[in-house]
Amino acid sequence: MLFKDLLGKKTLFFDGAMGTMLQAAGLKPGELPELWNFTHADEVEKIHAAYLNAGADIIKTNTFGANRLKFAGTDIKTADVVTQAVKIAKKPCANKPGSFVALDLGPTGKLLAPYGDLPFEEAVSIYAEIVTAGVAAGADLILIETMSDTYEMKAALLAAKENSDLPVVCTMTLDEDGKLLTGGDITAAAIMLEGLGADAIGFNCGLGPAQMQKLLPQLLAATPLPAVLNPNAGLPKEVNGQTVFDVDADEFAALMYDMAKDGVLAVMGGCCGTTPAHIATLVNKCKQIVPQSRDCDLTAVAAYGSAVVIGNKPVIIGERINPTGKPRLKQAILDGDYDYICRLGLEQIDSGAAILDVNVGVPGIEEPAVSAEAVQRLQAITSVPLQIDTSNYDAMAGSLRLYNGKPLLNSVCGKEESLAKVLPLVKKYGAAVVALTLDDNGIPETAEGRIAIAEKIIARAAEYGIAKRNIIVDPLALTISTGGDNAKVDLQVLRELTKRGIKTVMGVSNISFGLPARDAVNSAFFVLAMEAGLSCAIINPQSTAMMGAYYAYGALSGLDEGCKAYVAKFADAAQPKAAPAQTAEYTLYDAIVKGLREQSEKAVKAQLAQKQPLEIINVEMIPALDYVGNGFEKHTLFLPQLLMSAEAAKAAFNVIRDKMAAEGGSRCNGVKVVLATVKGDIHDIGKNIVKVLFENYGYQVIDLGKDVPPEKIVEAAVKHNAAVVGLSALMTTTVGAMEETIKALRAAGSFKIICGGAVLTQDYADSIGADFYAPNAVSAVNYANSLQ
Amino acid sequence: MRYDRSEAIRYMGGRAGDENAGVLADLAYLKLRNEVQARSVYRVLDCSVDADGVLLGGEYFKSAKLAAHIKSCKRAVLLAATLGPKVDIALRRMSVANIAEGAAGQAVCAALIESYCDETEAKISSEYGGLHFKLRFSPGYADWSLADQPRILTMLDAAKRIGLTVTAGGMLAPVKSVTAVIGITDGCEKPQNSCETCENTNCLYRK
Missing domain, CATH: 3.40.50.280 (Cobalamin-binding domain)
Structure with missing residues (x-):
């Protein structure tokens, strides 16, 4: 029998701690445990045999830290360590039919860029080296464990899938609040791992069974995949400078049984502090439990923070990072001014966007490189999920690959080329995807026609193994100025798809193209669409009318319990700000010297009505900056004031640059x-x-x-x-x-x-x-x- | 964790009592306090010194200044502490949005990690029934090379225990982190000035 045949059918048992056992056998602090595969192979084998005798079905190889970063500067080759470790593990397994060797992949010990300095592809390559050696040596499955960073998990899992056909189990390490180190929640990590093709998901290390019990329901709700639990023998305690774990074998088994008795766990075992005695008691107590399969209808996307669930209440996708009709953004993309793109993102998040659309399509740029860079720069500063929006397949592939989390892709459509090119990427990188209801014949005029395309895309996606819940259908808003029925058709599609349990998304403001006072039409249509079941709206979250409609709908529909979000948005916004009320109007010069950002914006807007930008810059702004700079050099004013002035000037320049970009000019001095x-x-x-x-x-x-x-x-x-x-x-x-x-x-x-x-x-x-x-x-x- | 406003102002390059800088620091603190995931790991180790360096828990660290600093100590705490990766992400976010706020955030976090180390020292002391400590001494300070960071993190298993790693250049990642040796004394020593062993007499932050 193969591991995959048994997984989820029969309760399987991992072994317990390797490190704890090695230390008991004499491993010193700071010594690399993986080197014992050469120096103390018999001790390592003895530990494996002890766990197999205790009833474990799966043995973890002694390769937790075996990667080329750890061995840098030595003659040790990672592949040799891995090969030797698998060999040692296979020996005792040969005497026990139905036992399996899991190739153990631990964290690299580095933080991945942009959070640290290890490039993502380098991390993938480090894991690929281990996987390749482990597969060649005959491992039965791959275990990615003790991961507390979604990005590193993604690198390891991609490497496993790209270099082997073995089943992959992923277990993460959480704090007591159920968070990963970078703040990711269980749902976010689970949907990413499921999307990337993990076969089973769970927790290990960090916590004991009692703490994991509190977090388990979140995992079970996030994914239908078999659940795995390898807890420590309780929380670590420091006693005389030594770390000890004090949950004994009986208590450990009892706590595990309590969790597993209804069949929610497919695989159980132990981590730090657990011994063959823990595993023996665990196996005796739990071996009769039959794992149960679960359904899951969750649609969610995530970066490395909290997951955004789609389908409960409408989700706002910020549309502003899209250069169509935005000369300033277009210029920023051409100039490689990613800070500007990041600021557009942050402003939208502040206004209520839960997801950011990212489209950098400008003619004449290397879109794959620019898109990947924009995604990385945004992910360096925010954990809000991104919607990767491009029609360039290389840009799609590159950005999906680098994205930290479960991405949303915009988009696939019913055209043959799109289906053939996009769906494999959606599958490989575990994305959720926006499905446009158009095909090689264009956009159907009727609701039935568009629904038929949606169903066709869903069926084709299923052939690739992409679940229906990961397809989010866009009924396509066409302007009512050219077709009186256009809004009606959209609403009909939304109602029907909602009835069929299909999630939806729409670029709402297209409905008013060509009309005056578009906000009036857009916000009214937005409310109708939400009432018809719209799951996600791609809008400008800085539009007062649209956000007013959004929050009002929440309050009216009962989705916003006690009108809490509505009150928070509007009552709190009306509160006076912390800054003292401005009694006088400042000149631009004074506003910059005093470091007043809002005053400076206000003053420059007033001046632009009368003067040329260059005159304003040369007569007021540069002298103000010079004054502050001189003061700083002479120590009459200090760094905080210099920075506040610089920021006030920057705000004013942004106003000027918006105006100049719109007029096709630039304020740059050319240097x-x-x-x-x-x-x-x-x-x-x-x-x-x-x-x-x-x-x-x-x-x-x-x-x-x-x-x-x-x-x-x-x-x-x-x-x-x-x-x-x-x-x-x-x-x-x-x-x-x-x-x-x-x-x-x-x-x-x-x-x-x-x-x-x-x-x-x-x-x-x-x-x-x-x-x-x-x-x-x-x-x-x-x-x-x-x-x- | 204590927020030391006056230290934050000092780190920002403001003068004592600079109210504009203080308000900036306060606003930055409000944005950062929920991003902090402070964690620490430590070991109490035997130590001995020679003229050039220190033997600590079986590992030799070359630094004459560190040796002089803890020459009277038989044991020392090896400490690693971090405010966590979310703080770094928030600081980048703040710098992109507003450079003054970003600089204030940096200063606030510098003050916070010092407070956290102080509090961790106090906790270690009470766990051991009351210890007396020399001032913390860290790699990169005086003549102690940053190249020793990886060995310190390995000794503490810091990557796995608290998510603290080191870059190829010897920098800690997350950035708002500290590693230090803290000599354990018999309690009879005079309080010290934390800047007195440092040769960088032009330092902006010298006390």
């Missing part, structure tokens, strides 16, 4: 500055401050971010023909990378190079060949100004 925090360094606040100041003075900044290798900095400097390159490093260990970068830049062209950072000095900057040492942000900008 390009490349900024980066050098390789190895992940501190970027200093660089970010410098960036804001440069932008305020009209420079076009190409911000390469943090931990940037020299070759990438050189490439950008050459490509953009930068006049100035600014390098930042915070720590002594990374100024070496700064020197290396300067050498590479000198070899590639003639750039003025500015260096800065906490540990840098004038002498040091001179010794590594910088043109200028900037002790602070103001001096960096002054130097660049002096070159012009």
